Amino acid sequence: MRTRKSALVVTMCAGLAVTLTACGGEGGKDPDAGTNGVGKLPAAKIESKARTVAASASAVRLSGxxxxxxxxxxxxxxxxxxxxxxxxxxxxxxxxxxxxxxxxxxxxxxxxxxxxxxxxxxxxxxxxxxxxxxxxxxxxxxxxxxxxxxxxxxxxxxxDGLLGLHGEITAGDRGELSGVRTIRVLGGEGGEGGSLDVSLEGRPYPLRLQRAGRAGVIRLADWNKDxxxxxxxxxxxxxxxxxxxxxx
Structure with a gap:
């Protein structure tokens, strides 16, 4: 009898997992599905990768x-x-x-x-x-x-002068800019050291920068567009x- 009840619970969990949080597990949609994977990295590594690909780009448009x-x-x-x-x-x-x-x-x-x-x-x-x-x-x-x-x-x-964040770097919320999925990394407590929205699609280019001390907001676009x-x-x-x- 106990075995039959256990089997029934397993079956119910499997059926509900498609639309609900799985029984006793995380379930739900993987936030990194279909992305470039940088969202899984530590925040400091995300910022480092964004700066690296930005430096290697052949062209960019800055506005703000x-x-x-x-x-x-x-x-x-x-x-x-x-x-x-x-x-x-x-x-x-x-x-x-x-x-x-x-x-x-x-x-x-x-x-x-x-x-x-x-x-x-x-x-x-x-x-x-x-x-x-x-x-x-x-x-x-x-x-x-x-x-x-x-x-x-x-x-x-x-x-080089704009992209650096100040203070301890932590991961912020995921969002979207111009239809591109992003993850935000923050500098300092509450982003006082600036923030950087990094693309989760294609190469992890920085797409938006909030400078430390409210010293401006810059959008970065048209990467490698000659x-x-x-x-x-x-x-x-x-x-x-x-x-x-x-x-x-």
Whole structure:
């Protein structure tokens, strides 16, 4: 009789396991089914893998807000080895950047140049500003602005500087970004050291970064998606002739 009852319990558990939590077991759907498997790894290993695949990628698109030295930048940049292109905004000013190899170009409207010239005492007149309106200006490599602006167009510099989390790294919730399943890793207690959403599909690329100290949120997309990167026509390039105003 006891044997018959045991057999009956086993049969009931087997039948219910399809739709309910199994009797005495975990049951349910495997959260890692159909994923790349990184969700099973320790949190620190997930972050390490995400940084590794990001560093090896040939191209990426970064967009969002970045706070550095008390200043907020809104950027939308496409980057790859050898250069980058896109738009940056800060304090009401917007400008475009294009870097091809070591050559860096800046393009903005007359209002931008008039504003920057007014602060620096250079090119602030209407005539000078209009000459630069929507023209590419080649930034001299020796100009103080060159190094700062180049940083926005350098894939390695940006990724190395952005992707690090601070404090003890722990695993957070699973979620979804633009239809892609993700897992979040957190830095510090409660994510105070930043957070990183890592793809659970394909290669474990980082897809969203919340910087430590609420210093901005960056989306990362178009991994390995190539794009053309060519210098502007000479007819669209003006020689500034002196230092670029220090405003950008």
């Amino acid at each position: 807000n970045l706070v550095t030295k008390g200043r907020t930048y809104t950027l939308d940049m496409r980057l790859k080895e050898g250069g980058g292109t896109g738009q940056v905004s800060t304090k009401g000013s917007t400008f475009e950047l294009l870097r091809v190899g070591k050559d860096l170009y800046l393009k903005a409207d007359a209002g931008f140049w008039a504003h920057q010239g007014g602060k620096s005492g250079q090119a602030g007149s209407g005539d000078a500003a209009h000459k630069l309106d929507d023209k590419y200006v080649k930034v001299p490599s020796g100009d103080p602005s060159y190094r700062r602006l180049t940083g926005f167009t350098d894939k390695k510099v940006l990724l 794009f053309k990167l060519t210098a502007p026509d000479k007819d669209h390039v003006l020689d500034y002739g002196r230092q670029i105003p220090a405003g950008p």
